[in-house]
Amino acid sequence: MNNIESFNQPRANSEWSSSKNDGDDLEENLWESEQLYNMLVETMTDGLIVRDKDGSIVFVNERLCQMWGRPKEELIGHFMTDFLNEENRDVFEAQIAKRQQGIYEPYEIKWMLKDGQLITTIMSPKTIFGSDGNFKGSFAVVTDITARKEAEEALKKQAIELARSNSELEQFAYVSSHDLQEPLRKIQAFGERLRAICGDSINDQGRDYLARMQNAAKRMQVLINDLLTFSRVTTMAKPFKLVDLNQVLQAVLLNLELLIEQTKGRIEFDELPTITGDATQMRQLLQNLIGNALKFRRKDVTPVVKIQAQIFKSVKKKTSENSSTSNVCQITIADNGIGFDEKYADRIFGVFQRLHARDVYEGTGIGLAICRKIVERHHGDIAAKSIPGKGSTFIVTLPIK
Amino acid sequence: MNKQRKPIIILYADDDPEDRMLVKDALEESRLANELHFVEDGEELMDYLHRRGKYSELKNTLYPGLILLDLNMPKKDGREALEEIKEDPILRRIPIVVLTTSKAEEDIYRSYDLGVSGFIVKPVTFESLTEAIKILGKYWFEIVELPF
Known part of the structure; x- marks a missing residue:
């Protein structure tokens, strides 16, 4: 005092x-x-x-x-x-x-x-x-x-931990899917041998069991391959370059030629922008999305897929100290197919998530998970909107840089 | 076209007993009359080729006409063995076809850089394995001329 x-x-x-x-x-x-x-x-x-x-x-x-x-x-x-x-x-x-x-x-x-x-x-x-x-x-x-500092430290630690566990998971997916293929190949090969050599000495039920085993092994093979493809988005990533999405789209349409022909589908598209990214992954992205649009078509309705692009100017990014202004492009892929309940709009981007029985629509449910992973690697965003029975729209937002 | 009627030896280097078995079965299935010899790792492979250790009695016998090489093996893996073989002035002439589960670009590039004659990813089904062996046999023992 x-x-x-x-x-x-x-x-x-x-x-x-x-x-x-x-x-x-x-x-x-x-x-x-x-x-x-x-x-x-x-x-x-x-x-x-x-x-x-x-x-x-x-x-x-x-x-x-x-x-x-x-x-x-x-x-x-x-x-x-x-x-x-x-x-x-x-x-x-x-x-x-x-x-x-x-x-x-x-x-x-x-x-x-x-x-x-x-x-x-x-x-x-x-x-x-x-x-x-x-x-x-x-x-x-x-x-x-002090509290702020501690929170910052904790956050930093968490980020490091997350990155580490992510890359571990990445590694795990890659290595395991590689090693899992070995024994699986044997199951398939010896199953085949068994049928070829002893097929006559087992009865119909036995042959049915054998066929089921082999089908399951085949499905496992597809799952593992899909998991490999998924993990390759990061493990086999190529450095970013300028990518003309129009060229990418042309390549995709060529790849999908057969499917387009079979479904009598019509693909309408705008002029697309050039972005900075991984061309191989952009092709994967568009191919998965357009492929899906054709795959989930309505019976008796000619599938029409509309690909549109819009550029939005300067979205202020408040990342750390440099608040850069970068243009983003929004690409929408809209179809007139079967659509889906929007409550699944998030779920469909998960690994091996499917909304239909295997015998109705084939596939493991990896496609959209790959799409999301690719978009995230490009610091973008992907979302889906849909009205069941009317069609779905997938919205991809990518920075142009 | 074969200079001598002696059957050409195929040497298959793989540590996996089931794969060795499947290749043997596939060779029989494809009716190739070749003798198939096995080694189980890179060290055995080098001993076999240099005719030393347990392979010393092979001295003065013919080199294999074709080596099928797995890349992932214990002790000395296929990549190291490949490098050694391609450094040897005589052994380097033996055509080597890689037979592996690896699809890694890196392995493919590296193998060809080291001078392999082919790179085959182990076929999933026995049928396709037999087919591959059949084509290999036709190509290497009927179409092309071998150094030994």
């Missing part, structure tokens, strides 16, 4: 006392402004600290005492460096040197509590000069960012 008063003392002597004669109004105003100032300092959510030119603390507010876990008596008159470990002392000294040159900038520093624990703060300092222009000391607003 005494210490605060000693800091406030200048008010009692010097200039202020001489103006006392000018009347009670002034006195009253001063008193009010003083009260206001005190209230402000004591209710602010940040700590406030004032040091004199020799470096000892002359004032702290209540918040700072809380923050540092010490009563005012333990702070006033001490050097600020008393509450720093060696590493942070260096940071502080460097800052003080700047302060004396009249330079002040916010900086991060860790203060040591009684129990040795460190709290991270942002110091926003200001130099105090006397009326003679000489350095008199400095004050700083002290913001406790």
Whole structure:
């Protein structure tokens, strides 16, 4: 208490006392402004600290005492460096040197509590000069960012952990699908041998079992191959280059020629943009989406697939410090097929997710999962809209860069 | 066209006993009269070719006309063995066809860089394996001239 008063003392002597004669109004105003100032300092959510030119603390507010876990008596008159470990002392000294040159900038520093624990703060300092222009000391607003810092650390750790487990999973999918193929190939081969050599000596039921085993093995083969294809989106990724999506589309239409012919489908398309990406994966993406549009057609309705592109200007990305403006293109692939219930709009992008029985529509359900993985690798987005019995629309958003 | 009537030897290097069995069956199925010899890893393969260790009695016999080589084998894998064979002034002449489960581009490029004569991904069905062996036999023992 005494210490605060000693800091406030200048008010009692010097200039202020001489103006006392000018009347009670002034006195009253001063008193009010003083009260206001005190209230402000004591209710602010940040700590406030004032040091004199020799470096000892002359004032702290209540918040700072809380923050540092010490009563005012333990702070006033001490050097600020008393509450720093060696590493942070260096940071502080460097800052003080700047302060004396009249330079002040916010900086991060860790203060040591009684129990040795460190709290991270942002110091926003200001130099105090006397009326003679000489350095008199400095004050700083002290913001406790320990919680924020810890949250940041935790988030960073989590991101690293996530990346690690992701790449592990990636590796797992790739290696396992490779190794799983070995025994499977044997099951198929020896099953085949068994049927070829002993087929006559087993009865119809036995042959039926054998056929089922072989079918299951074949399906497993397809699943493993699909899983491999899926994991290759990242393991076999090629660096990004300029990709003219019109050329990609032409290649896709050539690949799908037979299917288009068989279904008597009609493909209508706009001029597509050129993007930065992996051409092979763009072909995979469009082929899966257009292939699906033809596959899930309605009986007795000529399938019509419309591919449209739109470019949206400058979506501000608030990623870290560089808020870049980049154009995005939105490609929609709309069909007039069987559609699906929109409650599955998310689910269909999952690995091996299917909405139909295997004997109605073939396929393992990897196609859209691959699409999503490709789009994500390109920092884009994919979504689906649909009306059952009317058709589905897939919307791919990709940055153009 | 064969210089000598002696059957040409096919040497098959693979650590997997079932694959060795299937290739043997496929060879019989395809009615090729070739002798099929097996080695189970890269070290055995090199011993066989250099006629040393348990293969020393092969000295003065004919080199295999064709090597079928698996890439993933214990001790010394197919890639290392391949490199060694292609560094040897005599052995490098023996045509080598890789027979592996690997579809990795890297393996394919690397194998051809080292001078293999073919790269076959192990066929899934026995039928297609037999077909592959049949075509291999026709190509290597009827159409082309072999160095040994």
